[in-house]
Amino acid sequence: MSAGEKSGIPPILVLQKFRQVLECFTIAEPCLTLQQITKKTGLPASTSQRLVHNLVREGFLDRDEDGYRIGLGLVRWAAPGTFGLDMVRLTRPSLQDLRDATGETACLYVRDGAYRTVVSIADTHHVVMRLFMVGMVMALHAGSAGKVFMAYDPLARSAAVSHGLSRHTARTVVDIDLLDQQLEEIRKLGYAASFEERDLGAASVSAPVFGLTGELVAVLGIGAPTQRLTPSDVGALAPKVVAAAEDASRRLGYRPGTR
Incomplete structure (x- = not known):
C-alpha cells in the first residue's frame, strides 16, 4: 500500500x-x-x-x-538533469552558429543505451525541413549521429548490437562487419554522413562532442531533406559540422590532447 x-x-x-x-x-x-x-x-x-x-x-x-x-539521494537523482541543462545551455551558440552556417536544422544528441535522444535544436528557416523535436528518440545504428556515438564509444556499439540492428529502410546497415568498417572510417574522418538510413528523403551529417576529461558526451549534427543535402554536399558541409562540434566541446571544457 x-x-x-x-x-x-x-x-x-x-x-x-x-x-x-x-x-x-x-x-x-x-x-x-x-x-x-x-x-x-x-x-x-x-x-x-x-x-x-x-x-x-x-x-x-x-x-x-x-x-x-x-536528501543526498534527491541531489544524486537531480545531477543528470542539471548536467543536461548545463550542456544544452553551454552548447546552444554552437548549434545556432551551425544552423546559420549551413542553413539547415542543427541538433544535439545524447545517448541512452541503444538509443539517441535530441536534447537541443536550432531550427532551419527553410519552409521545407526535416522534422526534429526535443525528446525525439532514435536507434543508434540508423543515421549519422548514432554512428558517431558507436564510433567513439565502444559501449554504444555494444548496446546497439546487443539490442539488434533492425532495418528501417533499404539503406539501413544491418551487417555488423559493414557497420564496423563504417565506424572505422568515421573515426578517421572525424564525422559521419548518412542518407535515408532511418527515413526516406532524409540525410544528416554529424560529429562528436567531447567533455572536460575527453570522454564523448554528445553528438552534434545537421539534418535536412535529401533534395538539399546530397553526397556531393558533404565535402562542403562536413567541415562546418566538425567545427561546430569542436566549438561545443571547447564550451564544455574540452581541450585538444585530453583524449
Whole structure:
C-alpha cells in the first residue's frame, strides 16, 4: 500500500504536499525543524510529520539531528538533469552558429543505451525541413549521429548490437562487419554522413562532442531533406559540422590532447 493510501490522501494531493515540503528548503535555510516545516507549509502537524517521515524513508530528505535537509539521494537523482541543462545551455551558440552556417536544422544528441535522444535544436528557416523535436528518440545504428556515438564509444556499439540492428529502410546497415568498417572510417574522418538510413528523403551529417576529461558526451549534427543535402554536399558541409562540434566541446571544457 502506498503512502498516499495509508494516509487516506489521494495520490495527486500527496505529490502536491511533498512539493510543499521540499519547497520550504532554501540556500538561506537549508536545515529546518519539523515545526518550521509545519509552519511554512501550513499543513496540520500530524500530516506534516507523516509526510516528512515518508520523505526521509524514500531519500528525499535526510535527518540532521533535530532538523531535516534535502536528501543526498534527491541531489544524486537531480545531477543528470542539471548536467543536461548545463550542456544544452553551454552548447546552444554552437548549434545556432551551425544552423546559420549551413542553413539547415542543427541538433544535439545524447545517448541512452541503444538509443539517441535530441536534447537541443536550432531550427532551419527553410519552409521545407526535416522534422526534429526535443525528446525525439532514435536507434543508434540508423543515421549519422548514432554512428558517431558507436564510433567513439565502444559501449554504444555494444548496446546497439546487443539490442539488434533492425532495418528501417533499404539503406539501413544491418551487417555488423559493414557497420564496423563504417565506424572505422568515421573515426578517421572525424564525422559521419548518412542518407535515408532511418527515413526516406532524409540525410544528416554529424560529429562528436567531447567533455572536460575527453570522454564523448554528445553528438552534434545537421539534418535536412535529401533534395538539399546530397553526397556531393558533404565535402562542403562536413567541415562546418566538425567545427561546430569542436566549438561545443571547447564550451564544455574540452581541450585538444585530453583524449
